[in-house]
Amino acid sequence: MLGLGLAGMLLAAVIAGGHDKGWYLLGFGALFLWVGWRHGRLGLAWGVLRVEGDGQAHWRDFDGERFIAVQAERWAAGERLIWIRLRADDGRREVLLVRGGASDEQWRRLAGWLTWLRRGRAAA
Secondary structure, three states, X not given: OHHHHHHHHHHHHHHOOOOHHHHXXXXXXXXXXXXXXXXXXXXXXXXXXXXXXXXXXXXXXXXXXXXXXXXXXXXEXXXXXXXXXXXXXXXXXXXXXXXXXXXXXXXXXXXHHHHHHHHHHHHO
16 A cells, blocks of 8 residues: 555656656655554554454464454455454454465355354344
């Protein structure tokens, strides 16, 4: 996302014809993107998602020492990408899972778990 934003700012600078204002736009855009990435509230969480046999999910941040119980609030699944918003007692996490980072069996199980969650909520 950061790269796309920076490319958009570069395009705006080029369209501005190389005038000083266009390059200022690029500089301010890059600064705002960096500040948003570095200090934004909503960033992607890096860690490990573990789902038990009963469907209860647990999350551990890479810098964390233990798994904490989480609930999948919302998600969107595609062929190669799954985005999940997890809620825990200490707040929310946005998780982006890429198919290349998992085995075929892990990916199939993750998609099955999300389908199971959707059907369970519809029945409730």
